[in-house]
Amino acid sequence: MKPKKLLLTGSHAGSTAVAIIDEIKKRNLNWEIHWLGAKYKSLSNLGITYHVFESGKVENKFTHNTISNFFRIPLDFIKGRQMIKEIKPDLTLSFGSAAGAIVSFWSSFYKIPVIIHEQTASAGRANIISSYFATKILVSREESRKYFSKKKTELTGNPINKEILKNMELARSARVKSILITGGSRGSTWINNAIKPILPKLLERYFIIHQTGEKNLDEFKSVQDDRYFVFGQTNIKNIAEIFSKSDIVISRSGANTVSELIALKKPSILIPIPWSFNNEQQKNAEFMQELGLARILPQKELSAQKLLSETESLIEEYPAIIKRTEKIISPDLHASEKIVDLLESYL
Numbered sequence: 001m002k003p004k005k006l007l008l009t010g011s012h013a014g015s016t017a018v019a020i021i022d023e024i025k026k027r028n029l030n031w032e033i034h035w036l037g038a039k040y041k042s043l044s045n046l047g048i049t050y051h052v053f054e055s056g057k058v059e060n061k062f063t064h065n066t067i068s069n070f071f072r073i074p075l076d077f078i079k080g081r082q083m084i085k086e087i088k089p090d091l092t093l094s095f096g097s098a099a100g101a102i103v104s105f106w107s108s109f110y111k112i113p114v115i116i117h118e119q120t121a122s123a124g125r126a127n128i129i130s131s132y133f134a135t136k137i138l139v140s141r142e143e144s145r146k147y148f149s150k151k152k153t154e155l156t157g158n159p160i161n162k163e164i165l166k167n168m169e170l171a172r173s174a175r176v177k178s179i180l181i182t183g184g185s186r187g188s189t190w191i192n193n194a195i196k197p198i199l200p201k202l203l204e205r206y207f208i209i210h211q212t213g214e215k216n217l218d219e220f221k222s223v224q225d226d227r228y229f230v231f232g233q234t235n236i237k238n239i240a241e242i243f244s245k246s247d248i249v250i251s252r253s254g255a256n257t258v259s260e261l262i263a264l265k266k267p268s269i270l271i272p273i274p275w276s277f278n279n280e281q282q283k284n285a286e287f288m289q290e291l292g293l294a295r296i297l298p299q300k301e302l303s304a305q306k307l308l309s310e311t312e313s314l315i316e317e318y319p320a321i322i323k324r325t326e327k328i329i330s331p332d333l334h335a336s337e338k339i340v341d342l343l344e345s346y347l
């Protein structure tokens with residue numbers, strides 16, 4: 001029997017796609033899986049067919065690439081049509097981004113069912129556009145429903161990487177011994193600038209694990225201390241282990257990061273990106289804050305001294321947080337299973 005073709009698409013959703021692919025493989029489903037979108041190392045060795053498609057986009061913050069990215073969209077729109085005609089999927093699952101919106105439009109145009117998944121506690125611009133072409137809309141948080149058609153929308157949670165799931169039952173430390181600082185896969189210059197002056201003081205008492213992003217790595221390599229571990233980027237498997245070995249986390253509040261921190265019940269200081277569309281990082285952070293696991297430090301208030309004060313305060317409250325959040329169950333625990341159940345109903 002000829003295998004059905006499932007097309008996954010999007011950007012900034014590599015770990016979400018990996019979680020879905022892992023669940024499909026776990027069920028031994030006879031599907032031919034294609035990825036059309038940004039290049040992710042984590043997707044390159046999963047036995048899927050890879051099509052790199054990094055589309056132009058409308059950016060939320062003006063940079064030197066903003067204008068060129070915008071004017072790439074018409075050409076990428078035409079390219080998207082050609083790629084859909086070549087792949088000929090039976091079903092498209094989009095995780096957002098400009099690439100996802102283009103692919104969703106052309107899939108719908110060719111009568112291919114489209115399912116979209118929103119990872120955030122808000123809604124991305126691309127997914128709002130894609131929702132008009134979607135057969136089904138899946139959301140990770142109840143708060144996202146208001147952005148989409150009620151009839152087409154279903155709450156599933158946000159798929160969690162299996163490497164994170166493996167570490168969910170590990171006991172949390174009774175006291176803080178290690179701190180993870182991360183600005184996401186690309187790093188955060190804002191967080192790095194705030195942490196640099198206070199590193200010596202923190203290293204007097206704690207192990208520090210620091211993901212700087214590649215562009216800021218060199219300026220931190222010179223820190224000589226046996227308690228300090230610094231790197232630019234890493235893969236999904238390693239970041240899961242790093243999260244698990246950290247007692248508290250200082251981080252941005254991307255949807256997947258927040259899902260993973262909640263699953264591992266890591267007390268955190270979250271510094272949302274203020275220019276994210278629909279203020280989605282702020283809403284992700286608020287979701288985690290409501291569970292009692294996060295403090296929010298607005299970027300406009302971020303300074304070395306303020307970050308040190310918040311960190312010391314979180315460490316002081318750490319035993320109480322551990323006790324208070326002991327019975328939290330991740331709302332994303334079965335998200336991959338729910339989504340693949342739905343995919344099976346279409347394929």
